[in-house]
Amino acid sequence: MPRPDKGTRQKLVDTAADLIWISSYGSVSVDDICRAANVKKGSFYHYFPSKADLAIAAMEEHFAEDLEPYFQQVFAANVPFAQQIENFADSILEEQRTAQEKYGRVCGCPLAALGSEMIGEEGQIISAKVQEMFGKCQDYLKAAISSAIAANAIEAKDADEKVRELHDFITGLMMMGRINNTLDGLEHDLKPGMQRILGLAVKQQILKKSL
Amino acid sequence: MPRPDKGTRQKLVDTAADLIWISSYGSVSVDDICRAANVKKGSFYHYFPSKADLAIAAMEEHFAEDLEPYFQQVFAANVPFAQQIENFADSILEEQRTAQEKYGRVCGCPLAALGSEMIGEEGQIISAKVQEMFGKCQDYLKAAISSAIAANAIEAKDADEKVRELHDFITGLMMMGRINNTLDGLEHDLKPGMQRILGLAVKQQILKKSL
DNA sequence: AGAGTAATGTACCGATTAGTCAACTATGAT
DNA sequence: ATCATAGTTGACTAATCGGTACATTACTCT
Structure with a gap:
């Protein structure tokens, strides 16, 4: 579904997000991003003062354009809480499956991967942005x-305690999925784990066969 | 407590492990390691054919010298299971506290951080070693x-299911601790979470004040 | 003592890195 | 039409990267 003529800036943002997700911030060079986006380096630095700024823009825009509307839908006030949680779990799994098909591997949570990597002085700004994004979620x-x-x-x-428990739990499943390149944990434990943490009824779940 | 004259090779292994733990593999250069270990580059490549080989050696030796004896102690056959789990949780928290004091930040799980970063073609060998190490744990x-x-x-x-659940859960807490630079999750949720996953009695826990 | 080897030190390499710069072209408003 | 501006391009830099070459030093065995 490639939108026609996405615009240079958007191409850079999307390409960078993809490349960094499936590998890491440090191992993706500005040249890599430009090559993959078919954009010249001069244009890169016309839109972004630095590689870090692109990463930050990617996070902010991905949140504003994808995550925020998604959260508003999943947690819409008219949906019962138990259903919200079910839908949340389902969509996480679905996103991971989609990414797996697209990139040939389990990718996990891009924010967590970036946040873990950008620890240390050099990565302060990006690390802070990851924390901010997580906070908004x-x-x-x-x-x-x-x-x-x-x-x-x-x-x-x-509520704060439960949010933390839930987030830590989800991140763990996604992170191990990324590291071990498997959806097993997410498929088996995500929904029941979330329900257990929240004290909701844990339904016996029927797993869809992986394609 | 620096042991006197650790030997060049050991100094490289230890220094690299430290530096990579508190930042990342990609952001630590061979020169950084040499400088911090006070070892010349020629010596580095006398002991290790490449930076990746050093990282692998660091993982293997850290496991053989620290982790393996530690696991044998914590899970010694004469200790009751509930106590094993308590000790396990306590020691994870203690290790994180120690690292926090030493490095001034929460460091999380070095294997998970490395494994997440080394996704993608260039990192295959290291990524595989991380998986191997996790498997041994x-x-x-x-x-x-x-x-x-x-x-x-x-x-x-x-048992396999419980191992996976437990590992994913622990990794999540450590990873979020690393990303958000806080021990909150580990302090509040680690032990009761492990006990709940395993169906053990969840004791009300008294938290030590952080120093 | 002397030979062989292990370890160290220094200078260097080509490739790659993030980032710069000035020339160029397209666009859009007046 | 013209003029400013937005966008594009490719050549360029200085620094850093992982890794090498090789001479020198230290150690060990005989």
């Missing part, structure tokens, strides 16, 4: 959990 | 869980 989770608590839909008391 | 976990199952100490049936 957690805000959506927190809103959903808070209203579930208010509605007595779950027993939990501290 | 899981073997110890599996042995402990299997005998707990055999002794009816826990309800679980499939």
